Amino acid sequence: MxxxxxxxxxxxxxxxxxxxxxxxxxxxxxxxxxxxxxxxxxxxxxxxxxxxxxxxxxxxxxxxxxxxxxxxxxxxxxxxxxxxxxxxxVNIDYHHLLTDIYLDYFRSRLALQTMERAVAIAPEDISSWLKLSEIQLFLKMNQASLASIDKALRIDPQNALAFFFMGKNFEELGDINRAINAFQESSEIDPEMLDTWIKLGQLHASIDGNLAETFYDNAIEVDSSSTIALSAKAEYLWDQDNPEGALELYKTAIRKAPMDEKSYYNAGLVLLELDAMEEAYDHFTMAIENAPLYAAAYYYRGYAAEALGNNEQAVQDYEHTIRLAPEYVQAREGLNRLK
The missing domain is CATH 1.25.40 (Serine Threonine Protein Phosphatase 5, Tetratricopeptide repeat)
Structure with missing residues (x-):
């Protein structure tokens, strides 16, 4: 029928x-x-x-x-x-695919409704509860996300991803100790989960820098080619007043992923701090070549050009920055200095 x-x-x-x-x-x-x-x-x-x-x-x-x-x-x-x-x-895979489409199409509320239907259809499907909790986390529905995680952990009490999302929720709620405990549990269940080690490094850096570097090293050990892990430790070293160490890691990230504009950009910022203007200029140029719409890279290349006395190039870069990002105040200030 x-x-x-x-x-x-x-x-x-x-x-x-x-x-x-x-x-x-x-x-x-x-x-x-x-x-x-x-x-x-x-x-x-x-x-x-x-x-x-x-x-x-x-x-x-x-x-x-x-x-x-x-x-x-x-x-x-x-x-x-x-x-x-x-x-x-009642096909759960169809619900998941439609959810992914909605998320990439910036239709997060429709994605939420789709996964709510999925867990109603298949309440024992842990992947649906985890996907629902992730969407709720994205929408700042922290208590609802924690409730979904609780449903997932009733099905699988040793699910590393569930504890990772739990940690993210507690972090957003400002409960750093519970966030660390959740991320720690996630890392013990699945030591290969890169993002967990990075989060542990970041949270420990915010309260006790003594342990942070160890967690960043664990992340790099999991995947030595990960620019995310390398950049996370580099940022930590930079915050610890070790720009030379940070620069070395950013350059390692560049060697691992030469098309990653962020590593060039971050290395350029460190070089500015070290007053290595020509090398900074070159790194911002590489960031721009890899990402031609990177407004901040144009601005800082202009800044480096201005410091080197190349005012014509600086003006061009400041003007290009403003075309890409009209609200970029520093670029307008740079133009005012040179004009």
Whole structure:
């Protein structure tokens, strides 16, 4: 009975989605001899052809939604997931995929509602409770997030990710001791969880710097190629009045990931502090080459240029900063100095 009910409904959905696909992309569309609207993308059109022959196949809608999602075509992806869930409303994987699409499309409230439905459908699915708690954490719903974590830990009392999210919630609530305890529990359950060691380093640095460096070293030991871990320890060393140590770590991060603009930028800031203006200028230039819209990198390259006496270059960089970020007060002050 359910399939008969959905037959007319999904045929209507199929037509609507094809129209959305046709209108939502800049690529030209066409019709084949079967009347199927083509997007011009072979991967999408192959699934569309299969759907024209099997319009009640929820997996095909989900498959095409995933392809649209990978191509950042969010409206089409959402339309296809709506069709998939109309055919298979209890599929938890579909709820998770739709949630991911909503989150990347900055529709966090819709993502929240989708995961609330997921845990209602499958209250024993720990991954759904964890995903729900993460969304609630993002939305600053800390008590609700902690309640979801409690549900997850009732299912799996040794879940490292649940304790990690618990620590994040307590940190946001200002309860640093409970946050540290939660992160510590997470690290004991899963010593390979990089983010946990970094959080422990940051929190200990805020209350007792003696242990912080050990936690940062643990993070680097977990993944020596992680620019996040290297930069976290570098920032700590910089705060501890050790800019030389920080610079060494930022340069290590650059060697590990030469396309990471943040490492060049941070190294440039340290070099400014060390009064190494030419080298700082070069590092900001590399940050700009890797991220041409990096307003702060333009500003500090201009600052370095001004310090080197290259006022023409400084003016160009300050003006470019303002074009990218009109509210950048320091860039306007720099222009006033030079003009």
């Amino acid at each position: 359910k399939k008969i009910t959905f037959l007319l409904y999904t045929t209507t959905i199929l037509t609507a989605i094809f129209l959305i696909s046709a209108c939502g992309n800049d690529a030209p569309t066409d019709q084949n001899t079967d009347g199927v609207v083509l997007s011009g993308d072979d991967e999408i059109d192959q699934v569309s052809q299969r759907l024209s022959q099997d319009p009640n196949n929820a997996e095909l809608y989900a498959l095409r939604a995933e392809i649209f999602y990978e191509k950042n075509s969010y409206d089409q992806a959402i339309a296809d997931m709506t069709a998939a869930l109309s055919l298979d409303s």
